[in-house]
Amino acid sequence: MSNSENGITGSLEDYLETIYRILGRSSVARVRDIAEEMKVSPASVTPAMKRLAEKKLIKYSKRNYIEFTEKGLFIARRTMTRHNLLSRFLTEILGINKEQAETDACSMEHFLSENSMERLAAFFEFLAACPDLQFLIDNGFSKCLEGETEQLSRCRWSICPLMNHDPDDNDKGLELIRLIDIDPGSSRIIARINADKQVRKQLIDSGFIQGANIILSRPGSNDLPCIVKLDGYDQELPLEIAECVLVHPEGEGKHEYEK
Amino acid sequence: MSNSENGITGSLEDYLETIYRILGRSSVARVRDIAEEMKVSPASVTPAMKRLAEKKLIKYSKRNYIEFTEKGLFIARRTMTRHNLLSRFLTEILGINKEQAETDACSMEHFLSENSMERLAAFFEFLAACPDLQFLIDNGFSKCLEGETEQLSRCRWSICPLMNHDPDDNDKGLELIRLIDIDPGSSRIIARINADKQVRKQLIDSGFIQGANIILSRPGSNDLPCIVKLDGYDQELPLEIAECVLVHPEGEGKHEYEK
DNA sequence: TTCTTTTGTTAGATTGCTCTAACAGAAATA
DNA sequence: TATTTCTGTTAGAGCAATCTAACAAAAGAA
Numbered sequence: 001m002s003n004s005e006n007g008i009t010g011s012l013e014d015y016l017e018t019i020y021r022i023l024g025r026s027s028v029a030r031v032r033d034i035a036e037e038m039k040v041s042p043a044s045v046t047p048a049m050k051r052l053a054e055k056k057l058i059k060y061s062k063r064n065y066i067e068f069t070e071k072g073l074f075i076a077r078r079t080m081t082r083h084n085l086l087s088r089f090l091t092e093i094l095g096i097n098k099e100q101a102e103t104d105a106c107s108m109e110h111f112l113s114e115n116s117m118e119r120l121a122a123f124f125e126f127l128a129a130c131p132d133l134q135f136l137i138d139n140g141f142s143k144c145l146e147g148e149t150e151q152l153s154r155c156r157w158s159i160c161p162l163m164n165h166d167p168d169d170n171d172k173g174l175e176l177i178r179l180i181d182i183d184p185g186s187s188r189i190i191a192r193i194n195a196d197k198q199v200r201k202q203l204i205d206s207g208f209i210q211g212a213n214i215i216l217s218r219p220g221s222n223d224l225p226c227i228v229k230l231d232g233y234d235q236e237l238p239l240e241i242a243e244c245v246l247v248h249p250e251g252e253g254k255h256e257y258e259k
Numbered sequence: 260m261s262n263s264e265n266g267i268t269g270s271l272e273d274y275l276e277t278i279y280r281i282l283g284r285s286s287v288a289r290v291r292d293i294a295e296e297m298k299v300s301p302a303s304v305t306p307a308m309k310r311l312a313e314k315k316l317i318k319y320s321k322r323n324y325i326e327f328t329e330k331g332l333f334i335a336r337r338t339m340t341r342h343n344l345l346s347r348f349l350t351e352i353l354g355i356n357k358e359q360a361e362t363d364a365c366s367m368e369h370f371l372s373e374n375s376m377e378r379l380a381a382f383f384e385f386l387a388a389c390p391d392l393q394f395l396i397d398n399g400f401s402k403c404l405e406g407e408t409e410q411l412s413r414c415r416w417s418i419c420p421l422m423n424h425d426p427d428d429n430d431k432g433l434e435l436i437r438l439i440d441i442d443p444g445s446s447r448i449i450a451r452i453n454a455d456k457q458v459r460k461q462l463i464d465s466g467f468i469q470g471a472n473i474i475l476s477r478p479g480s481n482d483l484p485c486i487v488k489l490d491g492y493d494q495e496l497p498l499e500i501a502e503c504v505l506v507h508p509e510g511e512g513k514h515e516y517e518k
Numbered sequence: 519t520t521c522t523t524t525t526g527t528t529a530g531a532t533t534g535c536t537c538t539a540a541c542a543g544a545a546a547t548a
Numbered sequence: 549t550a551t552t553t554c555t556g557t558t559a560g561a562g563c564a565a566t567c568t569a570a571c572a573a574a575a576g577a578a
Contacts, residue, residue, distance in 0.1 A: 011565065031526055044566055046527055051564085063526060063573070094378040107370035113363050119353040126400045133395045140392070141385045270535065290556055303536055305557055310534085322543070322556060520578085527572075537562080547552070 006075055008055065010110035013079045014038065015048050016057060019066055020076035024233045028065045078117075078205040082109040084231075085120045085209060095142055118201060124210040125192045128248075179245035180226065184216050188247035195244035206235060208245055265334055267314065269369035272338045273297065274307050275316060278325060279335035283492045287324045337376075337464040341368040343490075344379045344468060354401055377460060383469040384451045387507075438504035439485065443475050447506035454503035465494060467504055 018037050022029040031049070035042040053060040057072030068076065083105050090101035112120070127133050176191050190212045193200050207230050208214075217234070220226030225236040237245075277296050281288040290308070294301040312319040316331030327335065342364050349360035371379070386392050435450050449471045452459050466489050467473075476493070479485030484495040496504075 009564070032524085040565090041567060042526065043528080043568075047565080090375055090378075094375060094382060096372075096375050096378060100372055100374050104370060104372050104375050108367040111363060111366035113355075113359055115359050116349055116353060116355050116363050119349075119355060123353060123400060130395065130399055132391070133399070136389065136392045136395070140389055141382060268534070291554085299535095300537060301556065302538075302558080306535080522575100522577075524575075525573085527570100529570080530568090532567075533565085535563090538560090540557100540559080542557075543555085545552100545554075548550085 008057070008075065010107075012048065012052055012055075012057075013075065013110050014106075015045075015052060016068075016072055016076040017079045017083065019058070019068070020073075020080055020233070023068075030065065034066075074205065077207055079109060081121075081205060081207045081209060082112050082117055084207070084212075085117060085124070086112065088124065088211065089120060093137060093141075114201075118204055121193075121204045121209045128191055128210045175249065176246040177249055178243060179214065179216060179228070179247050180219065180239065180242050182216055182247060184219055186250075187213060187215050188250070190214055190245060191248045192246045193244055194246055195241075199241060199244055203241065203244065207231065207233075214245070214247065267316070267334065269366075271307065271311060271314075271316075272334065272369050273365075274304075274311060275327075275331055275335040276338045276342065278317070278327070279332075279339055279492070282327075289324065293325075333464065336466055338368060340380075340464060340466045340468060341371050341376055343466070343471075344376060344383070345371065347383065347470065348379060352396060352400075373460075377463055380452075380463045380468045387450055387469045434508065435505040436508055437502060438473065438475060438487070438506050439478065439498065439501050441475055441506060443478055445509075446472060446474050447509070449473055449504060450507045451505045452503055453505055454500075458500060458503055462500065462503065466490065466492075473504070473506065 015034065015038070018034050019029045022033050022037065026033070031042050031045045035045045038045075049058065049060045049066065052058045052072065056069055057075060059067040059069060086105035086108050087101045090096040090104055091098060096104070127137075177188075179188070179190075182188055190208055190210055192210060193203050193208060195203065212231050214231075215229040216226060217229055218224075218227040220237070220239045220242065222239060225238045226242045228235055228237055228242070274293065274297070277293050278288045281292050281296065285292070290301050290304045294304045297304075308317065308319045308325065311317045311331065315328055316334060318326040318328060345367050346360045346364035349355040349363055350357060355363070386396075436447075438447070438449075441447055449467055449469055451469060452462050452467060454462065471490050473490075474488040475485060476488050477483075477486040479496070479498045479501065481498060484497045485501045487494055487496055487501070
């Protein structure tokens, strides 16, 4: 059951994602860790690693540590991003509990197309940019779910009279900041990607989505790529690409999710 | 790869859904039709039918037409509903094109948990009840996607000054109507389910979600269940359950989706 | 060094699903 | 009635993924 976009099965994608998670917290990924994390027997892991190596997604030789190839790393990150997007949609918009959302996201992630993924990422950017939408979901839909359904008892329900913010307030001191302009070492929340379609896609695939936590570990220069920590994982980023990442000003964008 | 909630694989769920679709347009479902619709060889269908029969989801004997059992019909309808919910989310909210949305929905539908499904259904009800949310998505997010991103160029963007409707307008002549009160034979759009958790769940599983097209074919009485045509499929519905289905007044609720 | 424990691999079986090729039954046509 | 066409089934193979049980290699402890 090969998943549409990279000729690789959902199971193999899961293995890649797991390896990525493990490498995020410890310096090496071993068969045993993978087996534990995925709740399969170690005997299932070995042949999976062979299949991955065959497809040139990891470097693997018997009884040795596992390393990503470039392509493998790309797929791992993208799968992870899909997972995060789906999980956040389920928790933040639909209000599903964390565990259930994880389970659902874990299986659906293999089937979300590139297109849908990009649009879901855009939706979160829009949500972050539009306090009214946020307000509607937090105070309208969530309240509804909690059983305070009297709002729905009329046919229609308008938020406008309930709005507790002055429309003119919105622009005050809330300019977004470029990632490359923040203090190295300080932690921010990504607000938006401001780039052409291709670069945008590349960034989203790598996990640069609204709400993600980012630290600029090394500013970088024209020759030297930036180093950032995205949701706890190190990544290199050429300066001209890092320029496209906009973050919320300090303390803003509270809708951070846990990784 | 047994899917969480009914101990049945995604593939078998697909077969059930396909049979349901076929029975919706022609009076019998044959092996050949199923094979064609699912783009598999007829030789794959026969063993699948055997597996379904073993699990008591269909009645099947060699070279005979295929009939649902009650349980099979239930799963088929629920799978179909999941499909519709996901597909509508992708098209109506994210603005993905129809085919892509179908493909994505087709594979994700097997993994959307009961909880997430219910909440997604609730989200559409909320969307239908809240013109501001609808407006934000149609005029804010959709415009953004079309490239008119200048709205996002500021950090925040408020819809309030752009609202083109008077908040007081909202209640005028827009009361919802009970399904059982509409003229038999006339076609309406479902707006909302107004029932306790259990009945609500039952109705949603059967496809009674906001936006679905419904025709009351036979009104029913205390002893006689109503007969309705839901998105083209006939269903029976006890009167006291049909009472919980609210529809938009005539001409309202234009966000109908094609089945 | 030798023994024990941890870790990883292999062999072999099973399950679910698919395919092609060959065959069997039923229906339509000559 | 005999023949052809359509339809459905079976046999046999293959693939991906998983398991248990047995074994092998490496690391740590005695």
